[in-house]
Amino acid sequence: MSKKAMIKITLKEEVLDPQGKAVLSVLKSSGYNNIKDVRVGKYIELFIDSEIENQRSSKDDKNAKNKLDKEIKEISEKVLSNPLIEEFSITIK
Amino acid sequence: MSKKAMIKITLKEEVLDPQGKAVLSVLKSSGYNNIKDVRVGKYIELFIDSEIENQRSSKDDKNAKNKLDKEIKEISEKVLSNPLIEEFSITIK
Amino acid sequence: MNNRYIKAGITVFPGSNCDFDVHHVLTDIFNVNTSFIWHKDKPKSCREYDFIVIPGGFSYGDYLRAGALAARSEIMGLLNDYADNGGIILGICNGFQILLEAKLLTGVMLTNKSLRFECKYVHLRPFNMDTPFTCAIKDNAILKMPIAHHDGNYFATSKIINGLNKNNGIIFKYCNVTGEITEDANPNGSLYNIAGISNEKCNVMGLMPHPERSSEKLLGGEDGGYIFKSIIKYIKEK
Amino acid sequence: MAIKAKVKKENYKLFGLSLDEYKKISELLGREPDDFELGIFSAMWSEHCSYKSSKVYLKTLPVAGDNVIIGPGENAGVVDFGDGDVLIFKMESHNHPSFIEPFQGAATGVGGIMRDIFTMGARPIANLNSLRFGSCFNPKTPYYVSEVVKGIGFYGNCMGVPTVGGEVVFDECYNDNILVNAFTIGIAKKDGIFLSSKCEVGNVVVYVGSATGMDGMHGATMASEEFDSKKNKKRSTVQVGDPFTEKLLLEACLEAMDKKLIVSIQDMGAAGITSSSFEMADKSGHGMTINLDAFPLRTPNMTPIEIMLSESQERMLLACKKEDFESLNAIFDKWGLNCVKVGEVIDENIIRFNHHSKPYKILDVSTVVNGPAYNRPKRKPKYLQKILPIKINDYRIPKNLNEIAKRLITHPNIASKRPVFTQYDYTIGTNTVVPPGFSAAVLRVKGENKADKDSKNKGFLLNVGGNSRYTYLNPYMGGALAVVECARNIAACGGNPVAVTDCLNFASPEDPEVMWQFSEAVKGIKDAATKLKTPVISGNVSFYNETAKKEGDKPTISKIYPTPVIGMVGFIEDVNKTVTPYFKDEGDEIFLLGRLKGDLGGSLYMDLVHKDFCQKPADTDLDYEITLQNCIRLLINGGMIKSAADISEGGIFVALAESSITNPNKILGFTVDLNIKELSYAEVLFSEFEQAFIITSKSHSEQKLLKAIGDFNVNLLKIGVVSKDIMKINNTIELKSDIIKNGYESSLETVISAAHI
């Protein structure tokens, strides 16, 4: 069974978001007046090959899951986002 | 009560995603070998002022909700995404 | 060359930055009566202009998708009517992107396949000499012009491409020095090396390279000038 | 007055002040400062704002000249360009932010220097940059290069300002401290220059541009927040650039200036509102009121000191006449920007702060602005004792010079920088006559009668550069050479050097050896700039380019080599006369104009082949240099030569090879005969920064050239001819041009695209 990790990356709350600002201004001038703020982030999907896991017995399952979780977190932190200005959240399915 | 609409925008499956490919190659060369594919999309948060809704009686609630849903959908379709290459999904909280 | 009676308009969006360059070339090189159209000024129509240029730049920072936000601004409604009535519109670079996003042209721009901004000289081969934008180009001419963009990778469904082919809507393709359409000559990954397309009536064209930056010998060539010469010729003969 | 020795909370350390400075502040105030005052003083007394370690040396630089309208002291320097035009330029470092977050750091560096230029009323017309990265074998280097370059392109391209030149250097000494120096030049009318010193009593003080957020705050927030970790999690000291907003700010400012609605203006750079308000007050000799409630905030509830120290980008402070505010406001409104009254210019030399509608603080302007000036201890570095004249006979000259030649021309420091500069828009503006990739960039200026295509086009030339290894080996010569080398590049195109700006990148000034290097380098710049009549009209100093590290258990400090970088501007009367460095046609004759000394100390050859470049580098004779440059200009103006290249990194071989393969339309080669008595082949071919040019001319022109340079006392030696596609020097080198071209063009791409995290 192969898995999918979905990672949302957003700018930290107090970091300037020029994209969001520009989108907001266009929304306002298009008459969408009840939109108060816009933040633009990234959404990344990782498709994971879990062949290895398939071969495992069920008691290894939890271990494998933990390992996967850790790896995705590491990837999000080190490759996909810049912890100085961004934060991320992960969903694995 | 103010609301937040979260919109994920992804490239349609048949559209090539060079950015995803680039991330994938970085991941591979960093030894994350079980990542099979990467797709990079956008994640947009709209913060909605719902003061108007507050003033409403509860029987109007459903109507208001429908109206909001429609508006967010319209924004996603007409401004935030390009239907030729992208698709989107909306969550409102 | 007196072209002062020809009136050109250049749209200006917040973030447009090739507006002055186009203005310089139209007035100082081609002696056309040129003025800017600020996106918020609301002329009742654009009919007073013989042609309109949507110049390059980064309208609204190109933040969401290149051209996406400008395409939603009010003035696009006027340009739509203008085009419907046969008005000539040339969209250069960001202007091309805006025309696509505003659906005056079909297709979409993806990020360059290199994922980088690319500033370099390219060669172009015209494929339809029968348009307001190409009628002054000599037969078999290959034009050299610079590109400068991050999202110039033209993409479209096969249905759109079929439509373009049917109407001779593919106006320019990237080619090598000798005019061959090769992969090496494609600077951004565009489908079929497409560099410029038009609408069905051929009165609206989007072009990724910058003709205004190659309209003077001093700057390395005058090939871009043929695009403007064509428009002028077309208007004069109309 | 006696100051209690007990210091409150030791906050001053968090603010980067020394105990002595803290005491001095207390003395000036007559009491210990509170957090607000401490924040203001620490910002204004920082090295960055006060130049406290460099002031005494900078004062020695030549600043006046025939063309100089405004020298150092304003946001940028101004030179007269004739016909009522002025050119305004400056270079600034953004090293540390670029190391922390290379994309945003480089981007905001470019944004910052452009604001310095348009705040003076000039439309920016070109950018250049000088970039230094760690060794190309360092696994982090590709990441820094690609991010920095993307950041520079992102900002400059979006602004619509062409980036027309620069330098990219790799050296181990920058592994832990990359350097990003950004240069911008703008053009204005002589009667349309705006200054920060002009505000008048009764003017309104106006804030324009982006809202103020928690960007770029360091010690200040830590102290005032008492480490509220939850709040800090949302924080970032990284400034995020928004070139779109800056483009709007540019247009709005220029429009307001054009309508004469601005009296005085100052960009908000380092230390944001603090430095802009105090500097404007100080320079005009007045004071102001500042209403802290009025500032547009991005983050609600910022404290007064947070507002004062925020380094949010894309903002300006200006003064306008009361009656003009509404018109001013209309313009900024049109461009969608904030424009708010935040105060008033007053008659006293103080700034009166209001907060929550109540008087909050009063600070004396000159007390805050007149920070300390240090004459820090300096000592000639020990390592210099070991830098001796090279004994070339101690080294085995390799047999296969072909191999060496190839390695040199494909070294990332020499190879084509195309993969970098094609990411910059260099054609926008329709002024770029000679684009990046050759030597100096050449831009035309559109004249009045533009429809007349054959009219003369005046133009200007731009070049930035410096050589840190040479400066390390001989700080004085390194400083001088940076100026000379820029001038050579400009002269080789036919231009007249006019003035310079500088960025002085050094390690800690508290290290006496670094201070000695600094003083020597400044002396070198001074002497060369004086001789060449290129006054230093603006610049920037960046100290503390060093990083504490652990090597095994031992703590060490990795310091950059002293790196003075010069940005030079030259004029040319008619850009049509510009000469480019590449060969034009087969059969043209190649000459060496000048003299060869053959010093290999400091050269890339010594580094690559003998792993040892630490010998005495060549001296530059400034008097000879002037003669030589006058001579080549004369030949170019007389239309007598078809190409001219100076001899820099990699030596004559590289100069010849580059001339053969950088012609945009064809690949050429050369057949050269170079026998110089007393010099070995390695010395002839690979010695660097020789006082000589490689020039070409159509065949049979030797006599004409000799006649032209008659009085100059400069040697002209015919050394060969331009050939088709082989590079041949005596019997030592024979290479195929197309193969060399391939290597030259692909080498840097290989570095940049190396996979990495």
Ligand SMILES: Nc1ncnc2c1ncn2[C@@H]1O[C@H](COP(=O)(O)OP(=O)(O)O)[C@@H](O)[C@H]1O
């Ligand atoms: N190394 C230097 N050589 C010449 N002038 C310098 C040097 N360093 C700074 N200056 C000048 O001192 C003034 C203050 O510089 P700076 O504080 O960097 O300005 P800004 O506030 O715009 O950053 C400027 O006029 C600058 O040109």
Ligand SMILES: [Mg+2]
């Ligand atoms: Mg400044």
